[in-house]
Amino acid sequence: MKIIRLTTFLVPPRWCFLRIDTDAGISGWGEPVVEGRAHTVAAAVDELSDYLIGKDPHHIEDLWSVMYRAGFYRGGPILMSAIAGIDQALWDIKGKDLGRPVYDLLGGPVRDRIRVYSWIGGDRPADTARAAMEAVARGFTAVKMNATEEMQYVDSFDKVERVLANVQAVRDAVGPHVGLGLDFHGRVHKPMAKVLMRELEPYKLMFIEEPVLSEYLECIPELASISPAPIALGERLYSRYDFKRVLETGGVDILQPDPSHAGGITETRKIAAMAEAYDVAIALHCPLGPIALAANLQIDAVSHNAFIQEQSLGIHYNASNDLLDYVSDRSVFAYQDGYVTMPTGPGLGITVNEEYVAERAAEGHRWRNPLWRHADGSVAEW
Known part of the structure; x- marks a missing residue:
């Protein structure tokens, strides 16, 4: 079997899909994307195709090494996301060829389902509380929300009070036993992270995500010593070498690699195994499309330390299209x-609606994240 073609599809709301075709008539799908840089990642996929056309798609580990090591420059969000989507598609091909789910090829599942959480949003506490109640009514037992909008290095306490009011509203709405993740989103710097963490103790949070940007890993042990909840991060890290620094620095309890950014199934499984050796949990990052979610679940199925899975159904980004629009069987994510049940079909376990993908790719997208500024006019972290 040989690879004959790689085709990317930029589809709304902000995703990039990849199909790899073979001369045996078997095609595999992946989701290589950096949100807001989809065109750039698609260009990187095209460049990497020079290493892949004519090669045997079964040789995944070798092809991964070629894509990563054959170029002098390596790592980073664009290259690793391009590799990630290609890797997912190669595993999809291999599973379809052998008639088995990818997780069977990785040693077999340690679980048949995994807990999932729903993102909730809103501009005011009442809006966020309503969104939380709606998520719980749909059967979710855990939710995640952004902690704050823009926040200066040292900011006024009224912004802290707004965070607390929002969290309190959600807790009042759903009670003490629904899991609540609070995402600082890298918007908070160390001085205010220390203030927020001390004030958040009463709310029994499931985790605090990205209390500071990953560039400031040296701050994490200090923050961990005062944090009222496990610390999670990793969506903006891209390889086992990035995560090695996290694990060596300490203070992080939950790693959140994204298998569409961190080198695909091949690399993310290695990251999960590294985390297990440090008694650190995994909660894979996935605010993306159905191919990405299917790839995530293959890793969850074989990773003992995976405890919960992010998914994008109904997320605020999905205004024009949602998670299930691009799959032929909408019941595949049950x-x-x-909880969500692991897909049992061959490969990634989903059937992509290729006709609809082509239709929506004709519209495409040019999604960009918002640009925020502080009151003094300086650029704020989004």
């Missing part, structure tokens, strides 16, 4: 009682 959410029930706050």
Whole structure:
């Protein structure tokens, strides 16, 4: 079997899909994307195709090494996301060829379902509380929300009070036993992270995500010593070498690699195994499309330290298209009682609606994240 073609599709709301075709008539799908840089990642996929055309798609580990090591420059969000989507598609081909789910080829599942959480949003506490209640009514037992909008290095306490009011509203709405993740989103710097963490103790949070940007890993042990909840981060890290620094620095309890950014199934599984050796949990990052979610679940199925999975159904980004629009069988992600069942079909376990993908790719997208500024006019972290 030989690879004959790689085709990317930029589809709304902000995703990039990849199909790899073979001379045996078997095609595999992946999701190589950096949100807001989809065109750039698609260009990187095209460049990497020079290493892949004519090669045997079964040789995944070798092809991964070629894509990563054959170029003098390596790592980073664009290259690793391009590799990630290609890697997902190669595993999809291999699973389809052998008639088995990818997780069977990785040693077999350690679980048949995994807990999922729903992102909730809103401009005011009442809006966020309503969104939380709606998520719980749909069967979710855990939710995640952004902690704050823009926040200066040292900011006024009224912004802290707004955070607390929002969290309190959600807790009042759903009670003490629904899991609540609070995402600082890298918007908060160390001085205010220390203030927020001390004030958040009463709310029994499931985790605090990206209390500071990953560039400031040296701050994490200090923050961990005062944090009222496990610390999670990793969506903006791209390889086992990035995560090695996290694990060596300490203070992080939950790693959140994104298998569409961190080198695909091949690399993310290695990251999960590294985390297990440090008794650190995994909660894979996935605010993306159905191919990405299917790839995530293959890793969850074989990773003992995976405890919860992000997914994008109904997320605020998905205004024009949602998670299930691009799959032929919308029941493939069977959410029930706050869990999702692992897909049992061959490869990634989903069937992409190729006709609809082509239709929406004709429209495409040029999604960009918002540009925020502080009151003094300086650029704020989004």
